[in-house]
Amino acid sequence: MDYATLISRLCLLSAPLWIALIGRRLYYLARYFQLEGYERARFWRWYLRTRRERRFTALSAAILLAINLLAILPASLLSAKYAEAALLLFGIVALSMLVFWLRMPRDPQTKQPFKRTPRAMRLLITALLLGAALPLYYHGMLILNSSANYAYDLPLLVIASASSGAVPLLLAPLLLPLANALLFPYEESRRRYFMRKAAQTLRGSGATVIAITGSYGKTSTKHYLHHILNGRFRTYMTPKSYNTLMGISRVVNDEFARDPYYDYFIAEADAYFVGENAAICRLVGPKIGVVMSVGPMHLERLGSMENIIKAQYEIIQALPPDGVGFFNGDDPHVLAMAERGYPQTRIVISQKGAPCARFEALDVRFSAEGTAFTVRDNASGATCELFMPLYGETNVTNALMAIAVAAHLGMPFDEIAPRVATLQPAEHRLVRHQLPDGTVILDDAYSANPVGTKAALDVLALHKGSRRRIVISAGMFELGEQAEAANRALGAHMAATATDIILIGAHQTAAVREGALAAGFPPERLRTVANLEEATAYYRSILQPGDALLMLTDLPDTYAV
CATH class of the missing domain: 3.90.190.20 (Mur ligase, C-terminal domain)
Known part of the structure; x- marks a missing residue:
């Protein structure tokens, strides 16, 4: 076997190794693209602020540059020994591939593993096809052409072979957003299909929908309300933190649809952009809206406090005229929403003496064992002493809101009290x-x-x-x-x-x-x-x-x- 044939075959053998490197790199990056909600801008911000990513990018660029600089060496240094020089270059390339493998960033922690959903796998496969296109094309051309054609250009053959794999590896962070853009028409059609299916299931169930939003407190309030209402009614809540448009659609289609005959459906709604809560409401059609708080959570995504307020109020705007809005009167931004006058029935809760509060928590007492307080309905004058094995001022507000909704739906305080006494905190929440x-x-x-x-x-x-x-x-x-x-x-x-x-x-x-x-x-x-x-x-x-x-x-x- 002559040198030209040997080197061309070595280059061909390197192609699947380059593709394996690209695939490993894309699989690692895909988890972060998923964690950032498949949002291009947020993914790139993560990439640019992450030190291990910047280091690997610099290393990859340096190795690629060094390999290509060898192509401009004076011909006199390689004359009469092109084959030996090409073998040396291939050794350098093989060493570079080993460096890429060993120095490729790894996860310092994995609290949320990569979820191999159908969408994620479509994205990953498309990105891998894009990344593999250059090495497959180049090495395919190498197969189609006789190795004899490269007898006098063997060093350049090795350099071009290495570059065809190293360039996609370097550009891997661009491949995932590009694949996402290419798949957008298909993903959007699937998204609309699943949303229509979920909306039809909810409408057909006859369940009254309660939508809860807020910068914080919504998950705990959802859990507490679900627990209290289950004392009398058949109630379903969206699990964990499934609070986005597609998350709720998935829950409805995959779980709720199996047995959709509930009295109440409690949906937690979170907004990363103005209009998202409105879209969630178009999906679930709430009759009762609950706003817990307005704060700087997701300020980076929404851009301003004004946008956060606008996004939260979308829950109230989506209610029908005969719907009911519940507001946390201890949050001035939320209280201002109640003062806008819609819907006609608005119920305010407070533990700090808001003058327009319908339900109040009085004489709040904290201890290492839990929290005791008195709840009062200012409309009827009814009061009740309560104890709950929960901690913190925020949990008083969360529990009071759940009590207010349950009381409005017909549960008397003496029926609510034993349910409150057995409340349990949501996972990882105090x-x-x-x-x-x-x-x-x-x-x-x-x-x-x-x-x-x-x-x-x-x-x-x-x-x-x-x-x-x-x-x-x-x-x-x-x-x-x-x-x-x-x-x-x-x-x-x-x-x-x-x-x-x-x-x-x-x-x-x-x-x-x-x-x-x-x-x-x-x-x-x-x-x-x-x-x-x-x-x-x-x-x-x-x-x-x-x-x-x-x-x-x-x-x-x-x-x-």
């Missing part, structure tokens, strides 16, 4: 565990907003009898221009309520650290770690019987370094 040795674990990993984090820290402060009060936090995210000030305030409140602070991620918790230290927190009691695994290992090494530990906010995969 869940309290007490270990046999007296150690208390407060799991509030989902609280990533200023109100929720403050309430959780206030609950930690109730454990004054604990030996130490330790808080673990990754800070707050998606707060836009308010992020730095909000995280500084978070740090200051940690300093006032905790004895030890563990922060996850130096970059994203810098403002939290500054806020805590500025408030006089001793620096030797504040530790910053790289990830949740390191934080877990550290607190386990220091946790002792009688301590109280608060898991406050979790680090999203898209912010892990």
